Amino acid sequence: MTNIILFGPPGAGKGTQAQKLVENCNLLHLSTGDILRNEVSNNTKLGKKAKEYMDNGKLVPDDLVIEMIKNKIIENSNVNGFLFDGFPRTVEQAKALDKLMQNLGESISMLISLEVDDNELKKRLLKRGKLSGRQDDKDINIIEKRISEYKIKTAPVKKYYKKQGKIFTVKGVGSINEIFDNIKKIITTYAHTV
Ligand code: B4P
16 A cells, blocks of 8 residues: 655645645545535534634544544555545644554555745635635634644654654645646655555
């Protein structure tokens, strides 16, 4: 299996690049943001719990997200590999993911980190807020909260995988195709499939 984590702050282009990657490779795309938004729109028990955190720019508690992703991984354990988008977002989640992979006799192949400065992130998210109506993209205070949550809780995940020698960094500013080409180069050079 090739198991890739697409990593970066909110608005870095994770979802955008993941979409292009799954068109070009046979990995199963798991976006915790998309799964959570789906739970919210279906008004499930999990969705009701997650909504308040998401609308306020906070991370949803680890136990809820880990349980959710665990079920997705178990349901799809026969795929060629996973493309994780927006997960793991805390070191706790990273440890849980490593364990889940171990249980399948697998491991994370690499983490690709998209690097984008705060001003560009804010511009992108506000623009998307106007177009998509996503609640968490509309208010600059909520966007700043998400960026701050990233710096405090999510950025340490990079160190965690750096110790395992699995980090690759890509400049996330430029045309979407240019960034995609750089990501693909890394995957074709350093992973087995794709
Ligand atoms: P996510 O859905 O993961 O959303 P995101 O971080 O805002 O990034 P996304 O991937 O959607 O945006 P992208 O960068 O592609 O999370 C939303 C919320 O869910 C979180 O705040 C949290 O509450 C919760 N959550 C999710 N996962 C969780 C977890 N594991 N643990 C706890 N809570 C969790 O793109 C942004 C915009 O930039 C788009 O409009 C795009 O068109 C544009 N763009 C992309 N690339 C560009 C480029 N190169 N140039 C210009 N614009 C570009």
